[in-house]
Amino acid sequence: MNKGTTSKTGFGWLLKMAWRDGKASGKRLLLFMASIVLGIAAVVAIQSFGENLKDNIGQQSKALMGADFIIDSNRPPNERVERIIDSLGGADAKSISFPSMATLGKTGATKLVSVKGVEGPFPFYGELETDPARAAKTYQADGGTLVDATLMLQYGLVLGDSISIGKLRLPIVGSLISAPGNNGLTASVAPAVLMPYNLIESTGLVQVGSRIDYDYYFVAQPGQDLEDLDEILDPQLDAENADLDTHLSTGRQLGRRYDNFGKFLNIVAFIALLLGCVGVASSVHIYIKEKLRSVAVLKCIGATRRQTFSIFLVQILAMGLFGGLVGSLLGVLLQQVFPLMLKGFLPFEIEITFSFEPIIMGLLLGVFMSGLFALSPLLTTWYVSPLQALRIGDNGGKKSRGTDLFVVLALLGFIFVFAQFLLDDWKYALSFVTGVLVVFAILSGMALLVMNIVKKKFPHAWGFTARQSLLNLFRPNNQTLVLVLAIGVGTFLVSTLYFTKDILLDKTHLENNEKAPNLILMDVQTDQRQVVAENIEQMGLPVLNNIPIVTMRVQKIKDRAVSEIRKDSTSTINTWVLNHEFRVTYRDSLIASETLGSGSWPAQASEEGVVPISLSDNVARDAQVDLGDRLVFNVQGVPMETEVVGIRTVDWGRMQLNFNILFPTGVLENAPQFHVLTAHAPNEGKSAEVQRALVSEFPTISIIDLRQVLTVVEGILDKISWVINFMAFFSILTGIIVLIGAVRTSKYQRIKESVLLRTLGAKGKQITQIAVFEYLYLGLIGTLSGVFLALLGSGLLALFVFKATFVPSVVPFVIILPFITLLVMGVGVFNNRSVLSNAPLKVLRKEVS
Incomplete structure (x- = not known):
């Protein structure tokens, strides 16, 4: 090929050469490009569903709230708040809500419910869905209740039955199917009951210490800017222990809630x-290695480095484009499954719409990632010498160290940039890249270690088939490294899921002994606690704790008034500390869920009149205070100066009452307070008996059965683990495709060896045994590496993050490990079937052609 001819060869010539060469290897190219299809499908599905979720939240934010904006408070509005409400034209509707025990129907069964008294035509957006439908509009005038539909089914309630809330007994006029703000997870513990606002006072449940929320609903005026309204009024309301929420801010909060799960x-x-x-x-790598002789021939007849490199680059990019297209279309279809999987997490129905952006992203991912990850073996063609066409034993194509370093840095850079795109946080992205490197390095190290051990400690005394299968682990063109990576990563993901789920369940585990509380009695008034405790003991149950609770707010932090800190735009103190109404207790000892991080407890005040207190580490961090700093609390109108003498680490995951702020005894005993009592019921029947007896005599008390809470928690974890299992399944499937592709890519080399063995007299049974043993070794190495890596990682999580005892699940050992190992064996043996079913010469001719 002369210089003039060479200059005329352009992109068309490259396409023709890539097409002609690709036709002969089409199946192999399609197979290893299929390995990225599932990964692209998973990314596109989640991205597409995330966009749909954001759009739905934006469109339905009014329906989720039921109004344009709400002013809410946990105490009756003071004069300043009332003036603000009047300045807005008055509330269009209002409600008062609180948790309470309810007695259901004629059976006398009791249940913790979320009571909401409503006045006005709420909701203004969305729908109050009831059965019958007219009950949504008539229940206030009829003086009846709307009871959660699931609760009615569980307790066999029908229309016309009654429900007792406090001192009031009301008829059930409708079942409540859905309502704005009715969160599915919260409703599992305390189902919703709606009733007329004007009957709330008759229940006798609105008392000092009761946990009550007052909400005022507004419909925005035409052209009213809610963002400006929020910016102006929210600081004023915060100062008065109230808050302003617009449907825009609520939508953003809801979006962030599901955004973290989506990122995972x-x-x-x-x-x-x-x-x-x-x-x-x-x-x-193997594909190009087999093409190096062809590359050398092309260079002998005048092809340039760029041309030979571009021929194979075009092939890879074309397959990447095809894989990206298939993966994107599969991902768009797959997103239809997510609303079903997340049902119960989402307080609204998701409307799936079609968008081109995720498909474009999938196409770009397919092209870019296939080209980038194939770059290192593709660059081998650049360094092939024309003389290799004549050299039989020369593999050629050795790259420089600088080229390898460039490729590695490009790969890591892309992984970091894309992880940053997914996580929107460079620290998390860097942690992810580090984690990927650690996992891949450990799995690669295990594969290389096994190959090195087998090579050095080769068992020469073993039988022929066993020796030959071990030799295959480190022979030329072996697939030990890639298969261990593929099998190990998939196994690692699924095993980590099971181990982590066990850690979380262990955190919520309730010990079945008489000293472990499983009944919590809330809102017990001071004059009731002695009688309530006696009643519990008369029913044969021990009262384990009698915890006093006093409500208060922070008034000063280190001599700076909270009102002054709110106005300071440069302040970095977390605003929740400034606005939160703290529920504190007093005692002179720590409990099992607390660890003293610094300071001491109990402790004496350093100055008369100054009360020593202990803070949880999260409050100390967010309030930016340390040992020796002083805080002034407003204890229901009385200022109290305190000094931080201890900072505690609190295990908030423990199923017991924990507190941010701890006072010593001898200080708050005379302050207005309520109490929480705990007891242990040996079974559900005894628990129900105690609840019925106490609710009938003390209707203001709320009782939480931790068994029911634990059931809800387990249900949530099961749903989450199912979703994660579904996503981890993509890694397993991808690993299987990589496995098939790796085996089939080196199939020609395997077939030549197997045919040679048959020609020398080996029987089909021996060849099959060689394949079985080899893939048994590979399966065991990969799965054992993945399981033990997950075991190590989960153990570290339990020790340093969850601070819990780690008892690993048996599922990865008895199900995942043998299943994946058998799968690897099956794929390996299946690929050798053509060698066993045909004559050696026929197989060779077929493969050569």
Whole structure:
């Protein structure tokens, strides 16, 4: 090829050469490109669903709140708040809500419910869905209640039955199917009951110490700017122990709530994509290695480095484009499943719409990632010498260290940038890249270690088939490294899921002994506590705790008034500390869920009149105070100066009452307070008996059965684990495709060896045994590496993050490990079937052609 001819060869010539060469290897190219399809599908599905979720939240934020904005407080509005409400034209509707025990129907069964008394045509947006439908508009005038539909089914309630709330007995006029603000998870513990506002006073449940929320609902005036309204009024209301929430801010909060879960799923999907790309790199490496002789021939007849490199680059990018297209379309279809999986988490129905952006992202991912991960083996063609066409034993194509370093840095840079895109936080992205490197390095190290041990300690005394299968682990063109990575990462993900779920369940575990409380009695008034305790003991149950609770707010932090700090735009003190009404207790000892981090407890005040207190570490951090700093609290109108003498680490995951602020005894005993009593019921029947007896005599008391809470928590964890399992399944499937691709890519080399063995007299049974043993070793190495890596990682999580005892699940050992190992064996043996079913010469001719 002369210089003039060379200059005329352009992109068309490259496409023709890539097409002609690709036709002969089409199946292999399609197979290893299929390894990125599932990863792209998972990423596109989650991205597309996330966009739909944001759009739905934006469109339905009014329906979720039921109004344009709400003013809420946990105490009756004072004169200043009332003036603000009047300045807005008065509330269009209002409600008062609180938790309470209810007696249901004629059976006398009791249940903790969330009572909401409503006045006015609420909701203004969305729908109060009831059965019958007319009950949504008539229940206030009829003086009846709307009771959660699930609760009615559980207790066999029908229309016309009655429900007792406090001192009041009301008829049930409708079942409540859905309502704005009725969160599905909260409703599982305390189902909603709606009643007329004007009957709330008759219940006798609005008392000092009761946990009550007052809400005022507004419909915005035409052209009213809610963002400006929020910015102007919210600080004023915060100073008066009230708050302003617009449907815009509520939508943003809801979006952030599900955004974190979406980010986690994105990372799981991205790992599946990375795993597929590892398969691409390995397959392209072997594919290009077999093409080096052809590259040398092309260079002998005048092709340039750029031209030979571009031929194979075009092939890879075309397959990446195809894989991206298939993965994107699959992802768009897959997102239809997410609303079903997340049912119960979302307080509204998701309307799935079609968008081109995720498809474009999938196409770009397919092209870019396939090209990037195939770059290292592709660059081998650049360094092939024309003389290699004549050299039989020369592999050629050795790259410089600078080229390898450039490729590695490009790969890490892309992973970091895309992780930053998914997580929107460079620290998390850097942690993810570090974690990926650690996992891949450990799995790679395990594979290389096994190969090195087998090579050095080779068991020469073993039988022929056992020796041959071990030799295959480190022979030329072996797939030990890529298969251990593919199998190990998938196993690691699924095993970590099971181990972590066990840690979380252990945190919520209730010990079944008489000293472990499982009944919590809330809102017990001071004059009731002695009688309530005696009643519990008369029913044969021990009263384990009698915890006093006093409500207060922070008035000063280190001699700066809270009102002054609110106005300071440069202040970095967390605003929740300034606005929160703290519920504190007093005692001179720590409990099992508390650990003293610094200071001492109990302690004496350093100055007369100054009360020593202990803060939880999160409050100390957010309030930016340390040992020796002073805080002034407003204890229901009485200022009290305190000094921080101890900072505690609190295990908030323990199923018991924990407090941010701890006072010593001898200070708050005469302050207005209520009490929380705890007891242990040996079974559900005894628990129900105690609840019925106490509710009938003390209707203002709320009782929480921790068994029911634990059931809800387990249900939530089951749902979450199912979703994560579903995403981890993509990694397993991707690993299987990588496995098939890796095996089939080196199939020609395997077939030549197997045919040679048959020609020398080996029987089909021996060849099958070699394949079985080899893939048994690979499966065991990969799964054991993944399981033990997950075991180590989960143990570290339990020790340093959850601070819990780690008792690993048996599922990864008895189900995942043998299943994946058998799967690997099956794939390996299946790929050898053509060698056993045909004559050696026929197989060779077929493969060569």
